[in-house]
Amino acid sequence: MSRRHQAHGTASGADEDGIESRDAGLVSSLGRVAQILLRPELKRWRPIMGIALFLTIIAKLIAVVAPLYFGDAVNALSDGSSAVRPAIIGLSLWVGARFLSSGLPYLRDGLFAPVSQDAQRLISVDAFGKAQNLSMRFHLTRRTGALNRIIDRGAGALDFLIRFLAFNIAPTFIELFLAAIVLSVKFGPSLAVVAIATVVAYVMFTLSITEWRVKQRRSMNEKDTQLRASAVDSLTNFETVKSFAAEERETRRYDEFFESYSKTYVSQSRSLAILNAGQELIMNVGLLALALLAAIGVAGGKFGPGDIAAVTLILMNLYRPLNMLGWAWREIKQGGVDLEKMFGLMDQTSDVVDAPDAIVLDKGRGEIAFSEVSFAHDGRSAGLEDVSFKVEAGKKLALVGPSGSGKSTLLKLIFRFFDVSDGTVLFDDIDIRKVTQRSLREKLALVPQDVVLFNTTIRDNILYGRPDASEEDLVKAADQAQLLDFITGLADGWQTRVGERGLKLSGGEKQRVGIARAILKDPEVLLLDEATSALDSTTEADVQDALDKASKGRTTVVVAHRLSTIVDADQILVLENGRIIERGNHEELLTLDGLYAKMWRRQSNNQEMPDGVEK
Numbered sequence: 001m002s003r004r005h006q007a008h009g010t011a012s013g014a015d016e017d018g019i020e021s022r023d024a025g026l027v028s029s030l031g032r033v034a035q036i037l038l039r040p041e042l043k044r045w046r047p048i049m050g051i052a053l054f055l056t057i058i059a060k061l062i063a064v065v066a067p068l069y070f071g072d073a074v075n076a077l078s079d080g081s082s083a084v085r086p087a088i089i090g091l092s093l094w095v096g097a098r099f100l101s102s103g104l105p106y107l108r109d110g111l112f113a114p115v116s117q118d119a120q121r122l123i124s125v126d127a128f129g130k131a132q133n134l135s136m137r138f139h140l141t142r143r144t145g146a147l148n149r150i151i152d153r154g155a156g157a158l159d160f161l162i163r164f165l166a167f168n169i170a171p172t173f174i175e176l177f178l179a180a181i182v183l184s185v186k187f188g189p190s191l192a193v194v195a196i197a198t199v200v201a202y203v204m205f206t207l208s209i210t211e212w213r214v215k216q217r218r219s220m221n222e223k224d225t226q227l228r229a230s231a232v233d234s235l236t237n238f239e240t241v242k243s244f245a246a247e248e249r250e251t252r253r254y255d256e257f258f259e260s261y262s263k264t265y266v267s268q269s270r271s272l273a274i275l276n277a278g279q280e281l282i283m284n285v286g287l288l289a290l291a292l293l294a295a296i297g298v299a300g301g302k303f304g305p306g307d308i309a310a311v312t313l314i315l316m317n318l319y320r321p322l323n324m325l326g327w328a329w330r331e332i333k334q335g336g337v338d339l340e341k342m343f344g345l346m347d348q349t350s351d352v353v354d355a356p357d358a359i360v361l362d363k364g365r366g367e368i369a370f371s372e373v374s375f376a377h378d379g380r381s382a383g384l385e386d387v388s389f390k391v392e393a394g395k396k397l398a399l400v401g402p403s404g405s406g407k408s409t410l411l412k413l414i415f416r417f418f419d420v421s422d423g424t425v426l427f428d429d430i431d432i433r434k435v436t437q438r439s440l441r442e443k444l445a446l447v448p449q450d451v452v453l454f455n456t457t458i459r460d461n462i463l464y465g466r467p468d469a470s471e472e473d474l475v476k477a478a479d480q481a482q483l484l485d486f487i488t489g490l491a492d493g494w495q496t497r498v499g500e501r502g503l504k505l506s507g508g509e510k511q512r513v514g515i516a517r518a519i520l521k522d523p524e525v526l527l528l529d530e531a532t533s534a535l536d537s538t539t540e541a542d543v544q545d546a547l548d549k550a551s552k553g554r555t556t557v558v559v560a561h562r563l564s565t566i567v568d569a570d571q572i573l574v575l576e577n578g579r580i581i582e583r584g585n586h587e588e589l590l591t592l593d594g595l596y597a598k599m600w601r602r603q604s605n606n607q608e609m610p611d612g613v614e615k
C-alpha cells in the first residue's frame with residue numbers, strides 16, 4: 001500500500017516508476033538471468049547455449065596459446081639464419097590462432113542471437129501481459145510510458161547481462177586462470193603470481209573507483225534532467241514568459257542550472273581521468289615487473305628473447321578486456337536494477353482479481369443492482385456512500401447530479417474497475433466479484449465521458465468494439481452514430497488515421513466513434529457517460545435517436561447533464577456528494593420539487609426544449 005504512494009520524486013530520483021527494485025548484486029543478477037535461460041520455453045536452445053559457451057572458452061584458450069607461437073618464432077630467428085622454416089611455421093600458427101581467437105566469438109554471436117531474442121521476447125511478452133492485466137488503480141498511478149520503459153529496459157538488460165557476464169567478464173577470468181597455468185608451466189610460478197596480482201589489483205582498484213563514480217554519475221544525470229526539463233518547460237511556456245516579461249529571469253535560471261550541471265560534469269570527468277590513470281599505472285607496473293623477471297630469465301639463459309615477447313603479448317591480451325571493466329561494471333549494476341524492476345513488475349498483484357472459483361456469466365437478462373454500495377478513490381474522502389438501486393432488464397436508468405458527485409465512478413464500479421469497499425454490485429443477481437472480469441465486461445459497453453482512440457484508422461477504432469463484425473454491421477453502426485457521411489467524405493475514408501489519442505478528430509467526432517464502437521459491440525447493457533455532450537443540438541438529436549434505438553429493449557444506464565435527454569428514463573437517480581438524494585421518474589421528481597426540479601427549471605429557461613417535452 002505505502003509502496004504505491006511513495007513514488008513521487010525523492011531526492012535520489014531512484015524510483016519514479018513506483019515499482020520497487022533493489023540495488024541488485026552480481027549474484028542476484030546472475031540468478032535472474034539463469035532463471036530466465038532455464039525456462040522450459042527456451043529448452044530448444046539449450047544445445048546452442050552449450051555450443052556458445054564452448055566456443056567462448058575455446059577462443060580464450062587459443063588466445064592464451066597464440067603468443068607462445070610468436071615467442072617460438074622469435075626464439076627460432078634469434079638462434080640464427082638456419083631457422084627460417086620454424087620461424088615461418090611459428091608465425092603462421094600465431095596468426096592462425098589469433099584469427100580463431102577473435103573470429104570464434106563472432107560465430108558465437110551469430111549463433112546466439114536468436115536465443116537472446118527469444119529470451120527477450122519471452123520476458124517482454126510476460127511482463128506486457130502482466131501489465132495489461134493489472135488493475136485500473138495500478139495504471140492510474142503510473143506515468144504514461146513508465147511501464148513501457150520498464151519492459152524495454154528489462155529486456156535490454158537481459159541481453160546485456162548475458163553478453164557481458166557469460167561472454168566477456170567470466171571468460172576473462174577463465175583466460176586469467178589459463179594464462180596463469182601457461183605462465184607457470186612455461187616460465188615458472190613467479191611470473192604467474194605477478195600477473196595474477198596485477199590483475200587482482202587492477203580489478204579492485206577499478207571496482208572501488210567505479211562505485212564512487214556511480215554516485216557521481218547519478219547526481220550528474222539528475223542535474224542534466226533538471227537542466228533539460230526546465231529549458232523545455234520554459235520554452236514551451238513562451239507565452240507566459242513573455243506576458244510576464246520574464247525572459248531574463250528564465251535565462252538566468254537556465255544559467256544557474258547549467259552551472260550546477262557543469263560542476264557535476266567536471267567532477268565526473270576528473271574521476272574518469274583518475275580511474276584511467278590509476279589503471280594505466282597498475283597495468284604498466286605489472287608489465288614492468290614481468291618484463292624484468294623475464295629479462296632476468298633471458299640473462300640467466302633460461303628463456304629466449306621470444307619468451308619476453310610471448311609474456312608481454314599474453315598480458316596485453318589479458319588486459320584488453322579489463323580496460324572496459326569500469327564501464328561494464330556500471331552497466332552490469334544498472335542492468336541488475338533494470339532486471340529487478342521488470343521482475344518487480346511481474347510480482348505486482350492486481351487488486352481486482354478473479355476469484356479462484358469465479359464463474360463465467362452466461363447470456364442473461366442484463367439486470368444490474370447496487371446494494372448498499374460504498375466506495376472511495378485512493379486518498380479521497382468523497383466517493384459513493386450507501387448507494388442502492390436496481391435496474392431491471394431492458395429498463396433505462398439515468399444518473400444526474402452536480403460535477404464530482406460520483407456518476408462516472410458508479411459506472412466504473414459496474415465494470416468492476418475497482419472493488420467496492422462496502423456492499424455489493426450485482427449482475428443478474430450474482431455478485432460481480434464471483435464472476436470472471438472478462439465475462440462481465442463482455443456483457444457491457446461504455447461510451448465514456450472522454451472517448452480516447454487508438455492511433456490507427458477510424459475503421460480499426462470502431463471495429464475495436466467487435467473485431468469480427470461483418471462489413472455490413474460496421475457500416476450500420478457508423479450510420480447509426482451519424483458518422484457515415486463524415487467517414488465517406490474523408491479523402492482516406494475508413495482508412496483515415498485518427499492521430500494520437502484521436503487528436504485529429506473533433507470532440508464530437510470522437511464521441512460518435514465511441515458510440516459506433518459501443519453499438520457495434522451489441523452488449524446486454526449499455527452505459528452512456530454524457531455520450532452526446534460534445535455534440536451540437538442538431539447532431540445530438542440525431543445521435544440521441546440512434547442511442548434510443550440502440551437502447552430499446554436493452555438495459556441502459558445514462559449519465560446526463562442535459563436533462564431533456566432523460567425525461568423518458570424509467571428511473572432517475574439524483575446524486576450529490578456520492579449519495580442518492582432523490583429518486584423516481586421525471587414526473588415524480590418534478591412533483592418532489594427538490595434538486596432535480598431546480599435543475600430542470602434552470603435548464604428549461606436557458607435552452608430550447610425539444611418538442612413535446614413538458615416545461
Ligand SMILES: Nc1ncnc2c1ncn2[C@@H]1O[C@H](COP(=O)(O)OP(=O)(O)OP(=O)(O)O)[C@@H](O)[C@H]1O
Nearest residue numbers: 140377378380382402403404405406407408409410
Ligand atoms: N481516479 C481517481 N482517483 C481519485 N479520485 C477520483 C478519481 N476519479 C474520480 N475521483 C474523484 O471522485 C469524485 C467523483 O468523481 P466522478 O468522476 O464520479 O464524478 P462525476 O459525477 O462523474 O462528475 P462529472 O459530472 O464532472 O463527470 C470526484 O471528487 C473526483 O475528483
Ligand SMILES: [Mg+2]
Nearest residue numbers: 407408409449
Ligand atoms: Mg463524470
